[in-house]
Amino acid sequence: ASYQQGFFGTQYLDLKARREDLRAQRYAAAVVGITTASQVADQYFSILAFRERIAIANANIAAAKRILAITQAKVNSGVSSNLDLAEQQALLAQQESTLPGLIEGEKEARYALAILLGRAPEGYDIKAQNLDGIAPPVVQPGMPSELLLRNPSIAQAEANLYSAHANVDAARSLYFPSLGLTGQAGYGPVSQLSNLFNPAGFAFSIGANIIQSIFDGGAIHARNDFAKAQQQELIATYRKTVFQAFSDVESALGTVKSTADQLALVEIQVRADAEAYRISELQYREGTIDIVSLLNNQRLLFDAQQSLVQTKLSRLEASLSLYNALGGGWEQKASDEAYKNQLDWWPL
Numbered sequence: 001a002s003y004q005q006g007f008f009g010t011q012y013l014d015l016k017a018r019r020e021d022l023r024a025q026r027y028a029a030a031v032v033g034i035t036t037a038s039q040v041a042d043q044y045f046s047i048l049a050f051r052e053r054i055a056i057a058n059a060n061i062a063a064a065k066r067i068l069a070i071t072q073a074k075v076n077s078g079v080s081s082n083l084d085l086a087e088q089q090a091l092l093a094q095q096e097s098t099l100p101g102l103i104e105g106e107k108e109a110r111y112a113l114a115i116l117l118g119r120a121p122e123g124y125d126i127k128a129q130n131l132d133g134i135a136p137p138v139v140q141p142g143m144p145s146e147l148l149l150r151n152p153s154i155a156q157a158e159a160n161l162y163s164a165h166a167n168v169d170a171a172r173s174l175y176f177p178s179l180g181l182t183g184q185a186g187y188g189p190v191s192q193l194s195n196l197f198n199p200a201g202f203a204f205s206i207g208a209n210i211i212q213s214i215f216d217g218g219a220i221h222a223r224n225d226f227a228k229a230q231q232q233e234l235i236a237t238y239r240k241t242v243f244q245a246f247s248d249v250e251s252a253l254g255t256v257k258s259t260a261d262q263l264a265l266v267e268i269q270v271r272a273d274a275e276a277y278r279i280s281e282l283q284y285r286e287g288t289i290d291i292v293s294l295l296n297n298q299r300l301l302f303d304a305q306q307s308l309v310q311t312k313l314s315r316l317e318a319s320l321s322l323y324n325a326l327g328g329g330w331e332q333k334a335s336d337e338a339y340k341n342q343l344d345w346w347p348l
Helices: 002-076 082-116 145-150 152-163 168-175 191-197 208-214 225-286 291-325 336-344
Strands: none
Touching: 002 082, 002 152, 002 225, 002 291, 082 291, 145 152, 145 225, 152 225, 225 291
């Protein structure tokens, strides 16, 4: 009887280990799914950014042609010199030279999106024309670190620990800090996050005794030295995975915050430059300023408009990075456990 009990107990452990191996593979597939979804969104945003830049370039070309016509009239009447005309012609040529590259970039991004979606690139198109209709989800302060449990990379590492018959709850309590991902007053991680990479904070120096306590239960003591070494390696992998996930979240949160701040400032700059350009064009028509002042305001506005598009794109890309780091979003729902259960049944 004791032989049968030991035999079937071993069989049970082996079956359990294989089941956890299968779960780990499914979580790995989920990582691929999240990465693919992010790539699709990134290409979509890129198309819209190119289209917005093309629209800005066309508007700037039209404005430059309008000023060129005014300058030509001034030259014909003897008010302005041919130098003024040449300078405006140069600015117009500069604006026109940017258009072919933008058009080609939009086409390449559109083809890349079609390929990601399994569509034929030729003739594929989307309706949206700019980034204005896309609002990044609001990142609420005080996100709990438990959101990272939905990260398939961490879930995969945990499944590998289960496969090695490790006590994952003990490992999680030791290596998974209890802290908020964002502070109560803003986006940035709380100051405790800096302690995450301090080995002393988790008593790593205790060494083998801590590792031994993680693998509690008499069944583990019957394992051979190879299994114990494998378990310790998986614990190290789990620790590294959690650290990397927190690092990715910290970096993404910082970028989300900085790009949001930058966007607000660039929007102010564009409005100010647009007003300055409007006034300078009126003054140039009236002859109260020379073309040098007008050209300067033109260039400032053109550059600010392009910077605005890039900042909007960067903000959306930062949101995608945070989406990836948190394994598919940052809203803690009552169905978090159901989410993980869905991953457990994810088809290979």
